[in-house]
Amino acid sequence: MKTFGFAAQAATAPLAPFSFERRDLRPNDVAMEVLYCGVCHTDLHQVRNDWGWSQYPLVPGHEIIGRVTAVGTAVTHYKVGDHVGVGCMVDSCQECDQCRKGLEQLCRKGNIQTYNDTERFSCDPVARTYGGYSKHLVVREEFALRVPDGLDLSKAAPLLCAGITTYSPLRTFNAGPGSRVGVVGLGGLGHMAVKLAAAMGADVTVISRSKNKEADALALGADRLLVSTDAAAMAAAADGFDLIIDTVPVKHDINPYLPLLDVDSTLVLVGQIGPLAEPSTVPLLLGRRRIAGSPIGGIAETQEMLNFCAKMNVLPDVEMIRMDQINEAFERLDRADVRYRFVIDMASLPATQAA
Ligand code: NAP
Ligand code: ZN
Numbered sequence: 001m002k003t004f005g006f007a008a009q010a011a012t013a014p015l016a017p018f019s020f021e022r023r024d025l026r027p028n029d030v031a032m033e034v035l036y037c038g039v040c041h042t043d044l045h046q047v048r049n050d051w052g053w054s055q056y057p058l059v060p061g062h063e064i065i066g067r068v069t070a071v072g073t074a075v076t077h078y079k080v081g082d083h084v085g086v087g088c089m090v091d092s093c094q095e096c097d098q099c100r101k102g103l104e105q106l107c108r109k110g111n112i113q114t115y116n117d118t119e120r121f122s123c124d125p126v127a128r129t130y131g132g133y134s135k136h137l138v139v140r141e142e143f144a145l146r147v148p149d150g151l152d153l154s155k156a157a158p159l160l161c162a163g164i165t166t167y168s169p170l171r172t173f174n175a176g177p178g179s180r181v182g183v184v185g186l187g188g189l190g191h192m193a194v195k196l197a198a199a200m201g202a203d204v205t206v207i208s209r210s211k212n213k214e215a216d217a218l219a220l221g222a223d224r225l226l227v228s229t230d231a232a233a234m235a236a237a238a239d240g241f242d243l244i245i246d247t248v249p250v251k252h253d254i255n256p257y258l259p260l261l262d263v264d265s266t267l268v269l270v271g272q273i274g275p276l277a278e279p280s281t282v283p284l285l286l287g288r289r290r291i292a293g294s295p296i297g298g299i300a301e302t303q304e305m306l307n308f309c310a311k312m313n314v315l316p317d318v319e320m321i322r323m324d325q326i327n328e329a330f331e332r333l334d335r336a337d338v339r340y341r342f343v344i345d346m347a348s349l350p351a352t353q354a355a
Helices: 041-047 152-162 163-172 189-199 211-220 231-236 282-287 299-312 325-336
Strands: 004-005 016-021 029-039 063-069 083-086 089-091 138-139 180-184 204-207 224-227 241-246 261-269 290-291 318-321 339-344
Touching: 029 083, 029 152, 029 299, 029 325, 041 325, 063 138, 063 152, 083 152, 089 138, 089 163, 089 299, 138 339, 152 224, 152 261, 152 318, 152 339, 163 189, 180 189, 180 299, 189 204, 189 241, 189 299, 204 211, 211 290, 224 231, 261 282, 290 318, 318 325
Parallel strands: 180 204, 180 241, 204 224, 241 261, 261 290, 318 339
Antiparallel strands: 004 016, 029 063, 029 138, 029 339, 063 083
């Protein structure tokens, strides 16, 4: 199937129109027209090859909302016209212990990422994956999510990554009524962590570099904002958290956050993939505190999150952009100048733009 989108041709090149092919429908595939695609900080990392494994051309996008246009002969869960979501994975081995538990993100053979990856399991010959900054997408039905009725399609896309990446550790570490949750970094992931934790009934504190985002934090559902550069306020907050979710996208120093944890409590890293400034073990040993990490979530948990968001009316704060505004959006994302997620309206990608 011929399609088109926007791709980076090199780490230093701006995104530009790109034509390419999607595979023909296999029996268990769903084809969709992409309606909306969120802009995750991961897209920026991948385009710039921050992690060293980018291959070009690279079509980013893993917060995808689409309308089903065709289904394979063996598809049972979806029909033409249904609204579906696709997140960060499009396949996994489906056989290992983790996949069988519904934890495809932890597949022993490695899940297949929606873009900048290679279809290894069920594609012959193996093929590169291209993401949602494109007009059409084909995915096996097990990796398509049902968008619940009533969820605003124009806002739902960021739930497929920012939503599940914060929902999963909130659930794993039992956020709920009576628990004290801190969120470091108020960006795309951070603002979803605040909304989700508040909807779960937790007491929520945004931990930010400045007081600038205080009014936003409160409006998003946080109970307060703690300024991480205010030593007196940080000292007064010691031992005050059951869970801290750290969404900072770069190498940084977590030492100021560790004393904020109560005994047996956990700081979960979901932002930086790579080195950190060296953490001291002193607050870990003396307070029996923990540092953990968490990647996205499984397919069943992602569906649970979408249903939760529909029920509780949790949606991201979105700034809608046209596809041709993506390079400017990347620059603003780099400066933490987004409130709080860019979403591309794919109707802005006319066929005439295809190169
Ligand atoms: P984002 O929208 O750019 O937000 C990041 C926030 O972190 C900023 O708004 C800012 O908040 C804070 N920040 C930025 N630079 C900082 C610095 N130098 N020091 C301290 N704080 C800083 O990014 P995002 O889309 O939420 O993504 C965050 C990270 O999560 C990215 O690295 C992305 O690759 C990663 N990610 C991981 C997973 C996963 O599976 N674990 C999934 C998706 C994304 P304040 O202004 O409030 O400080
Ligand atoms: Zn993402």
